[in-house]
Every structure is written in structure tokens, then in C-alpha cells.
Amino acid sequence: MQTRGVQGFEEQKKVMNLSLAAAVVLLAAKVTAAIVTGSSAIYSDAAESVVHLLAVMFAAWALRLAHKPADETHHFGHDKVSFLSAGFEGAMISAAAVLIFYEAIRQIIFGVKLENLGFGIIVTAVAAGVNLALGLSLMAVGKRNGSALIRANGAHVLTDVWSSAAVLVALGLYQRTGWTYWDPIAAMLAALNIMRVGVKLIRESLGGLLDESDPTTEKQICDLLDREVKERGLSYHNLRYRHSGRTHWVEFHLVFDDALTVGEAHEAATEVEARVADLFQPLGRVISHLEPKSAEHHDESWEER
Ligand SMILES: [Zn+2]
Ligand SMILES: [Zn+2]
Numbered sequence: 001m002q003t004r005g006v007q008g009f010e011e012q013k014k015v016m017n018l019s020l021a022a023a024v025v026l027l028a029a030k031v032t033a034a035i036v037t038g039s040s041a042i043y044s045d046a047a048e049s050v051v052h053l054l055a056v057m058f059a060a061w062a063l064r065l066a067h068k069p070a071d072e073t074h075h076f077g078h079d080k081v082s083f084l085s086a087g088f089e090g091a092m093i094s095a096a097a098v099l100i101f102y103e104a105i106r107q108i109i110f111g112v113k114l115e116n117l118g119f120g121i122i123v124t125a126v127a128a129g130v131n132l133a134l135g136l137s138l139m140a141v142g143k144r145n146g147s148a149l150i151r152a153n154g155a156h157v158l159t160d161v162w163s164s165a166a167v168l169v170a171l172g173l174y175q176r177t178g179w180t181y182w183d184p185i186a187a188m189l190a191a192l193n194i195m196r197v198g199v200k201l202i203r204e205s206l207g208g209l210l211d212e213s214d215p216t217t218e219k220q221i222c223d224l225l226d227r228e229v230k231e232r233g234l235s236y237h238n239l240r241y242r243h244s245g246r247t248h249w250v251e252f253h254l255v256f257d258d259a260l261t262v263g264e265a266h267e268a269a270t271e272v273e274a275r276v277a278d279l280f281q282p283l284g285r286v287i288s289h290l291e292p293k294s295a296e297h298h299d300e301s302w303e304e305r
Helices: 006-037 040-066 081-110 117-144 148-177 182-209 215-231 262-278
Strands: 235-243 248-256 284-292
Touching (some): 040 117, 040 182, 081 148, 215 235, 215 248, 215 262, 262 284
Parallel strands (some): 248 284
Antiparallel strands (some): 235 248
């Protein structure tokens, strides 16, 4: 897991600005298409575009805040706002899903009247293409930079590709069969999918805000610590790891022979800390607490060693 520095930030800002621009253009296009066609599937796409824009604006702001360095009032930096952004994005699209569902049911009850479908189909197909390209690049940049915020935005944008695909299938079926209910049915399926992604984003954001542990990273740290500690004839316990959005925080206790001087122990501890921090270049923050063997004390309840 790598977290890159300034260059990574530039890349993330660029892809987020693209996302923002796409959100504005697609909102205008979809609202026009919804009015012209009267399709509830396209209307649902357009409704989603409104909250889409709000979510992307929030994410663009959060991305900049997340990269602000630590200061007197935020000693641990500002990167946890990434998780808040992912949660906000999830909440926003979940709200859109409810709205879409409501509109589809309304159309089923009161009937559907579809017009100018050719225009709606073109707009939706172009939107799907734009979102597919955008969503894939957001996912790639998010993974490369270990950014939950960018990945959340990517997941959201890819959801919209599926919604547009559902619209296209529904309108195609309508043109072949003349049965208008394909349209609200597609809208409802799209809404369920949006809801699924929304709930997943909210869950992930809660996990991040509550410093949920990540078994893969934890195993990586344990393996490294086991090696480093063995080499120096030490032991460790009370290992704690958390990821605050960009920065990886690790702390543990190191147990030394009572006969060592503070200077010697500190030197070894500094080396071990540096090796662990190397796992997360350049955003690893590692702190160890030094103990003599005679006063060794474990107090993390989940640890067995
Ligand atoms: Zn969206
Ligand atoms: Zn201890």
C-alpha cells in the first residue's frame, strides 16, 4: 500500500476537477432529456444528477482539505475528512435512489407517456460513455494514491453507468414492444443498484471514521515487526494500526533487556520505527513505547501474545 506525495495530489485534483466538469455538463443534458421525453427512467437519471453534482462538489472541497498539513488546531492532519466525504456521497445517492423509486411508482400508477425518445437515448448513451471513462480513471487514481475519497467518487460514477444502461435497455424494449412500463421498471432497478452502492459507501465511511482495522495491512506490519524484533533480540506488544485517509499511524511497545541504557534502547527503537514507516512511504507515522523486561506490561484486551 503506497501513499504518494505532491505529484499524487496533483493527479487527484485533476481527476476530481474532471469529475466536477462532467457532473455539470451531464446534469444540464439529462434535465433537458427528461423534460423532452417524459421518461421516468431518464427523469431518475436527471434527479440523480442533481445530488451527483452536490456530492462531487463536497468531494472536491474535501480533497483539498484532506491535503492540508497538520496545524495548531488539528494535530493529526485533516485527512479524515476523506471518510466523511465518502459517507456524504453515499448518503446523497441513497437519497436519490428513494426519489427515483417514488417517481417510478408514481408513473406506474398514473401512467407513462413517452416522447422524442431518440434524443433521450442519444443523451443517455453519451452520458454512459463519459461516466464509464471517468469512473474507471477515478478508480485507478484512487487505488494508486490509496484515496478512499477518490475511490468513493469512482464507485458512484460507475453506478451511474449502470443506471444509464438500464435506461437504454428500457427504452429499447419499449420501442420494440410498445409496453411503457419497461421505463419505470428500469428506473426501479437502477434505484435499487444506487441504494446498494450508497449503503456500501456509508458503511465504508463509518469503518474509516471508527478506525476499523485492516487485516491485510496489520499482517504486513506484524510480519515486518516479527523479523525486526527477532534480529535485535527484542519483543513487542500492544500493536495498534489505523489509517486516517492518507496517513498510516502505527504504535507498539518494544521490550528491552533491563541492562541496556536508554540511549541504546532508543537507537534500536528508532531503527525499528523507521523500517515500519518505510512500509507506508511517505505518510507513515510510527511511535514506539520502550519498556524494560522486568516491567513488561500488555494491556490491549484483543491481543493474545
Ligand atoms: Zn451520480
Ligand atoms: Zn507494554
